[in-house]
Amino acid sequence: MEDDNLEIKELFIPKNQNEVVMGKEKDFTDVLKMFAPGTSIRTALDDLLRARMGALMVFDNGYLPNIIENGFKINCKFTPQKLVELAKMDGAIILSKDGKKILSANTLLNPDVRLQTKETGTRHKAAERTAKQAKTIVIAVSERKNKISLFYGDINYGLENSSEILRRATETLQMLEKQKEVFNELLDSLNLLELRRIVSINDVGLVLQRTEIMKRIESIVKNYLIELVQEGVIVRMRMRELMGNTKKEQEMILKDYFGKDTSYASEMLEKMSFDFLLEPLNITRMLFEELHDKSVSPRGIRILSKTNILERYVDVLVSNFEGLNIILKAKDNELLKVLETEAMVSFFREEIYNLKEKVSIGKRI
Numbered sequence: 001m002e003d004d005n006l007e008i009k010e011l012f013i014p015k016n017q018n019e020v021v022m023g024k025e026k027d028f029t030d031v032l033k034m035f036a037p038g039t040s041i042r043t044a045l046d047d048l049l050r051a052r053m054g055a056l057m058v059f060d061n062g063y064l065p066n067i068i069e070n071g072f073k074i075n076c077k078f079t080p081q082k083l084v085e086l087a088k089m090d091g092a093i094i095l096s097k098d099g100k101k102i103l104s105a106n107t108l109l110n111p112d113v114r115l116q117t118k119e120t121g122t123r124h125k126a127a128e129r130t131a132k133q134a135k136t137i138v139i140a141v142s143e144r145k146n147k148i149s150l151f152y153g154d155i156n157y158g159l160e161n162s163s164e165i166l167r168r169a170t171e172t173l174q175m176l177e178k179q180k181e182v183f184n185e186l187l188d189s190l191n192l193l194e195l196r197r198i199v200s201i202n203d204v205g206l207v208l209q210r211t212e213i214m215k216r217i218e219s220i221v222k223n224y225l226i227e228l229v230q231e232g233v234i235v236r237m238r239m240r241e242l243m244g245n246t247k248k249e250q251e252m253i254l255k256d257y258f259g260k261d262t263s264y265a266s267e268m269l270e271k272m273s274f275d276f277l278l279e280p281l282n283i284t285r286m287l288f289e290e291l292h293d294k295s296v297s298p299r300g301i302r303i304l305s306k307t308n309i310l311e312r313y314v315d316v317l318v319s320n321f322e323g324l325n326i327i328l329k330a331k332d333n334e335l336l337k338v339l340e341t342e343a344m345v346s347f348f349r350e351e352i353y354n355l356k357e358k359v360s361i362g363k364r365i
Contacts, residue, residue: 031137031152032226034099037162041099044080045141045148045159048087054143055087056123059095060103063134068094071107078102087141092126118156127151162231169224169235173242176217180242183210184364187249191359194303195352197325202293204257205284211250212269212277218243252305256298256324258287300324306365307351313339317348328352 035042048055058064071091076082078100086093091106111129119125127140131151138151148159160168186207193199221239225232251262258265265287269277276282284290303324304314320338321327335345358365 028152028155028157029223029226031150032157032223034137035139035150035159036227037231040078040080042159044083045139046161047080047084048141049146049148049161051084052143052146053084053087053141054123055083055139055141056092056109056127057083057095057139058092058107058109058130058134059097059099059137061097061134061136063136064094067109067111067130067134068092068104069108069110071104073104074102075104076102124149128156131155159227162228165224165227166231166235169221169228169232172217172221172224173235173238176214176221176239176242179210179214179217180246183207183214183246186210188359188362188364190253191303191365194298194324195328195356195359197297197328199296199298200293201284201288201290201296202280204253204296205280205287207253208250208269208287209277209280209283211246211253212272214243214246216274249302252302253298256300256302257296259299297323297325300327303355307355309348309351313344313348 035045058068071094074086078095082102083093086102086105089106092109093105094103094107095101096103109126109130111126111133113129115129115132117125117128119128121142124140124142127138127149128151130136131138132154135153140149140151141147142149150157150159190199190203190207193203218239221235225236225239228235251266254262254265268286269283272282272286284293288294288296299318300321300323301314301318304317304327305311316338317327321330332342332345335348336342339345339348355365
């Protein structure tokens, strides 16, 4: 499991700042869509790479007047051909906010030099500082590195060609498949432990850890898919298949073990850093406020929902008994007060028996 965690951690360590953007900007996915394969802007960028040309493009969001100098107005409809021709000149090309018009060219960028930048080249330094100062999108194409860098506010994202993105997406998907296998094993174990009434907070913590890891890997694949568009259809289908019931299972587990504090527990999991999340004991310590492993009983919502018992009867059982352990130990006369008829009590007994049999032989429920 330690090697597995190291492999996962490697996925979240930025090699060129690409991965640091995941989940930080709600509208960054919309920005990526502007540069998806097949769009006019992406066609122009790919043409620049093939021609081994450099370029600097800034999207005007209304905050550029104090940053740009000189240049001459173009004010024409955007086409890949026009952009490639204008890129032959020095200076930046200014595009409209939606990228549909070329506003000016041969423009000098003069952002605040006091703004920190991790870039080394003059063009890329100006690009990063302009993006930070104007809170806008800036594209820098390097002829030497044959690379496209997208700057958006504090974000620096490297746009790759479709084949490279598809390779990364496929590799990340394979990692998600591994996590799904582990998740299924842990969930099968939790099912068995809940029905045997011997669950501990560590057992719950392990399942929650795995679901949260899977959700974060999913977010990385989603960003790749935004860039791939149609070329990522197969990856998208497989990812949906893998995530399947994962989020629903996590939601039910949180309801089972945290009741009214479900939202609080969910928010706490989302806020955990990845390094913190990789240690299961951190999860139990934060969510259960316990330093040591201890027994715990679920309310029974999740397990009972896997039977053919109607939802209204599940709700009645959960609300009238203090946990699944009590429900499973309840005598017929206690169940009769809640389920109202002997036929319903018999049906409940039969459903629980069938569920235990399935779980005991390793059948997934």
